[in-house]
Amino acid sequence: MATISASPEMVxxxxxxxxxxxxxxxxxxxxxxxxxxxxxxxxxxxxxRRLPMLLAAAFGLTLLLSALLPRVMVSLRAPDxxxxxxxxxxxxxxxxxxxVEGGQTLWGIAAAVEPGVDPRRTVQRLRDLNGLPxxxxxxxxxxxxxxxxG
Numbered sequence: 001m002a003t004i005s006a007s008p009e010m011v012x013x014x015x016x017x018x019x020x021x022x023x024x025x026x027x028x029x030x031x032x033x034x035x036x037x038x039x040x041x042x043x044x045x046x047x048x049r050r051l052p053m054l055l056a057a058a059f060g061l062t063l064l065l066s067a068l069l070p071r072v073m074v075s076l077r078a079p080d081x082x083x084x085x086x087x088x089x090x091x092x093x094x095x096x097x098x099x100v101e102g103g104q105t106l107w108g109i110a111a112a113v114e115p116g117v118d119p120r121r122t123v124q125r126l127r128d129l130n131g132l133p134x135x136x137x138x139x140x141x142x143x144x145x146x147x148x149x150g
Contacts, residue, residue: 095129095145100138113146122147 098109110122125147126132138144 095148098144098146100140100142100144102140104138106132106136106138109144109146114149 098113100109106123106126107119110119110126114122126144127134127136129147130144
């Protein structure tokens with residue numbers, strides 16, 4: 001059995017290619033005098049001078065974007081698919097008017113207007129006459145023209 005000694009003359013068990021060479025130490029740099037002349041320039045002082053300007057520019061850019069972003073979003077919004085209800089429908093003898101009440105549907109109105117007739121046909125005629133797209137949600141107080149019966 002081998003004995004291990006702790007003598008200072010002990011050789012490293014690693015090959016030389018495994019040992020990382022030590023880099024030379026950088027000499028200490030003496031502090032530069034801050035005389036205020038243009039020849040001596042302190043980088044930390046330059047950052048300190050520019051920081052308020054950078055913060056003000058960032059704040060101004062944020063204000064500008066917050067003012068412009070809603071206008072851009074409005075211009076990119078899809079147009080409203082509902083027809084404009086600028087002029088209420090005009091009731092006539094051929095097309096009487098129906099004012100929608102709470103809970104009413106096109107199907108229920110069609111069944112009430114033409115009982116005994118397939119409501120699908122009457123619902124389609126109501127949509128065509130009033131310019132309602134498929135899936136239109138009736139609103140309380142909305143005035144619809146009814147198709148001529150017969």
